[in-house]
Amino acid sequence: MILVAVGTQFPFDRLVETVDRWAATCGTNVVGQIGPSTYKPAHIKAHNFLPPKEFESLLKQADLVIAHCGMGSILSALSLGKPIIVMPRSASKGEHRNDHQFATAQRLSRQPGVTVAWDEAEMSRCLERISALQDSSSFSPIPPKAPRELTDRLRTFLWEGRR
C-alpha cells in the first residue's frame, strides 16, 4: 500500500493529481490524506482528514509514502523505516504561506530513505521507478526520539533555568 500525505492545512493539487494519474495504472492500493485539495482523485482512496490514530496505523502498513516536503511526514515515515518521496509546496501557487519546503527539500535530499521530486514531472518519473525506491532495506529507521544530549539539556533548563 502507498500512503499519500499532504497535511491538512493547504491544498496541494499538483501532487494529488500527479499521483492520481499514476494510481490509475499502477495496480497498487493508494490511500491518501489530501487536506483541502480541490482536485477530486478517482484512483486514490482519499480522505480530507485522517484522525491521528488512523493516520499512524496506515503509515505502519504503508510500503512507501508520497508527501509534501513537511517535517511531520518525513520524520514520521523515517522513524518507521518507510521510504518517502517528497515534493515541496510553492507559495506562489497558493500551496503554502512561504517557500520553506524548498529549503527543507534541499537539506534532506541526501537523507537516506528520502527522494525529492522538485516538480510534477520529476514526481511522475519517480513513480515510474517506484519499485526501486520502495526498497526499505537500503536504510535504517531514524531513532524514535531526539538525541539524549538535546533532551537532557532541555530538561535541565526547564527545571532549573540553567543553560
Added chain:
Amino acid sequence: MGRRSRHRILAVASAGGHWVQLARLSEAFEDSDTLYVTTVAGQTAPTGDRAVAKISDGSRNEPLRLLAAGLQLGLLMLRFRPHAVITTGAAPGYVALRLGKLLGCRTVWLDSIANAEELSMSARLAHRYADLWLTQWENLSGKTPGLDYWGQVL
C-alpha cells in the same frame, strides 16, 4: 504512571510537523507533570497520564481563530499553573509563550527544523518572550544575536 511530579510543564505544538518534533523531545519531560497541547483532537500524549488538550489552530492569516486559541490556552494555564512552557511552534505556541511570560513561567522556543534558511514569523515574534530561544540550524544561530543552537530533533 505513579504520583505526578510537582514540576509542571506545558508543552505546546500545532498539529503536523510541530507536534511530531515536540513528541520527539518527550525524554525531556519524563519526570515532569506535563500537559501537552495541540490543534487536533485524538492525539496521544508521549509521556504521562494527562489527556492531550486540543485548542483552535489560528495563524496570522486567521486572527480570530488565533484569539480563540489564546483564550483556550489562557484558561488551561490558569488551571494547570505551569512552571515552564515549551513550544516548537507555530502561532499558537507563540501565544503560549507570551501568556507563559505573563504568568511568570520559564519559556522555551525551539524553532522547527523546517526553518533551515530563515526563522519563521512566529519564531521572530517569540524572541522577546523566550528565556531560551533555539534554532535547529547552526548557521542561523551564528547570524542571529540571542538565537542558540543545541542540536536537532532528527
